[in-house]
Amino acid sequence: MNKGGPKLLIFTTLFPSSARPTAGVFIRERMFRVGKYLPIVVVSPTPWFPFQSILRRFRPSFRPPIPKQEIQDGVDGVEVYYPRFFSIPGYGRWLDGWSMAICSVPILWRLRPRFNIIDSHFAYPDGYGATLLGKWFKVPVTITLRGTEVPLSRFFLRRYFMLQGLKNAARVFSVADSLKQYVVKLGADSKKIKVVGNGVDVKKFSPVSKIEACQKLSLDPNGVFLISVGGLVERKGFHRVIEVLPALRKKFPNLQYLIVGGSGPEGDMSVQLRQQVQDLRLDGVVHFLGSIAAKDLKWPLSAADIFVLSTRNEGWANVFLEAMACELPVITTDVGGNREVISDSKYGMIVPFGDSKALESALDTALSQSWDRESIRTYAGANQWEYRVSTLVGEFKKLAN
Numbered sequence: 001m002n003k004g005g006p007k008l009l010i011f012t013t014l015f016p017s018s019a020r021p022t023a024g025v026f027i028r029e030r031m032f033r034v035g036k037y038l039p040i041v042v043v044s045p046t047p048w049f050p051f052q053s054i055l056r057r058f059r060p061s062f063r064p065p066i067p068k069q070e071i072q073d074g075v076d077g078v079e080v081y082y083p084r085f086f087s088i089p090g091y092g093r094w095l096d097g098w099s100m101a102i103c104s105v106p107i108l109w110r111l112r113p114r115f116n117i118i119d120s121h122f123a124y125p126d127g128y129g130a131t132l133l134g135k136w137f138k139v140p141v142t143i144t145l146r147g148t149e150v151p152l153s154r155f156f157l158r159r160y161f162m163l164q165g166l167k168n169a170a171r172v173f174s175v176a177d178s179l180k181q182y183v184v185k186l187g188a189d190s191k192k193i194k195v196v197g198n199g200v201d202v203k204k205f206s207p208v209s210k211i212e213a214c215q216k217l218s219l220d221p222n223g224v225f226l227i228s229v230g231g232l233v234e235r236k237g238f239h240r241v242i243e244v245l246p247a248l249r250k251k252f253p254n255l256q257y258l259i260v261g262g263s264g265p266e267g268d269m270s271v272q273l274r275q276q277v278q279d280l281r282l283d284g285v286v287h288f289l290g291s292i293a294a295k296d297l298k299w300p301l302s303a304a305d306i307f308v309l310s311t312r313n314e315g316w317a318n319v320f321l322e323a324m325a326c327e328l329p330v331i332t333t334d335v336g337g338n339r340e341v342i343s344d345s346k347y348g349m350i351v352p353f354g355d356s357k358a359l360e361s362a363l364d365t366a367l368s369q370s371w372d373r374e375s376i377r378t379y380a381g382a383n384q385w386e387y388r389v390s391t392l393v394g395e396f397k398k399l400a401n
Helices: 023-034 051-056 091-114 123-137 156-168 177-186 212-214 240-250 272-278 296-301 316-326 358-368 374-379 385-400
Strands: 008-011 040-043 047-048 069-072 078-081 084-086 117-121 141-145 171-174 193-195 225-229 256-259 284-289 304-310 328-334 348-351
Touching: 008 023, 008 091, 008 123, 023 040, 023 385, 040 091, 040 240, 051 284, 069 171, 091 123, 117 358, 117 385, 123 156, 141 177, 141 385, 156 177, 171 385, 177 193, 177 284, 212 296, 212 385, 225 284, 225 296, 225 316, 225 374, 240 256, 240 272, 240 358, 256 296, 304 316, 304 358, 316 328, 316 374, 328 358, 348 358
Parallel strands: 008 040, 008 117, 040 078, 047 084, 117 141, 141 171, 171 193, 225 256, 225 304, 256 284, 304 328, 328 348
Antiparallel strands: 069 078
16 A cells, blocks of 8 residues: 555546536535545546437437546646446446446556545445445555435345445444445445535535525525525426415415526426426426526525425435525435434424425424524534535544555
């Protein structure tokens, strides 16, 4: 092992690029901060299939062309490589771990002097592929569990390879304790799993006045606003919030809903959402703001009164802390690590997933009561990235010794 200390190769399929600037920003936020203390280089394998350009004619957001290499975080920033790997859409995904590992060998061979630890994100396919590379290049591998392990475990082969990857990893990080307990029940070794949640940059996510924020976004400052942020996919549950708006507007006639997000790796249901808005006669009530860079998210968050995410599955959602840093209480579902983030009723409310009446009731209550918004921001501040990064750096140093 290199005596100069840990040198990390970040290995994940989900990482921002010029073609997908919002993909995996939570991974970049975390690991670029680690990169301020340890040398890092990023390899982000990109799925490829011979006929995917044809599929893009029908689904424009499907696997957009991505450059082979970028420099991020400034001119002298971090090198990010995007090698292609063969990936059959749909049921062929159980081959992805092997494919991404094999197709990443040439770039790792070139980078070999620059890393002595492979740090992967998501247990499958990334984590499993990383452990194969770790074996071939004789370096330890870490895997970060981020929430996709729950739905993927329903597929026998993917669950098998996921557990093999966790077994062969030198260290496993989990963004939430509930996620750790989930994979332990599947057979993972609890002793090698350490919970290290995500964090928030309270300088980037700081509240501005509602009037100023509304003016910037051309919104009526007298309005009452709900807001959701995330990829426009079924899992995030924008449609579940839209569904309860007509009933809520009977009591709160000025209520409006801000949706921040665009298409992502999981798909794009913007057409269905817009149709739902039209069917429920909510034109002018629901505002699709599109994707917004993290540095500008404080504006729509500051314009809003309540953050809501009726999500089907999460690991540890950074966006909750980002919303709370802008003094917003959070209403969300009792899935994944959500209850760990919204750990007290002072910060928001948790409702059963799929219960529209419970969601409606929680939003009604949240809009009706007064919140100690300074306390909410203080809680977010206690979860700053610096606390997480120091733990991660310490763990990487242990592996390098």
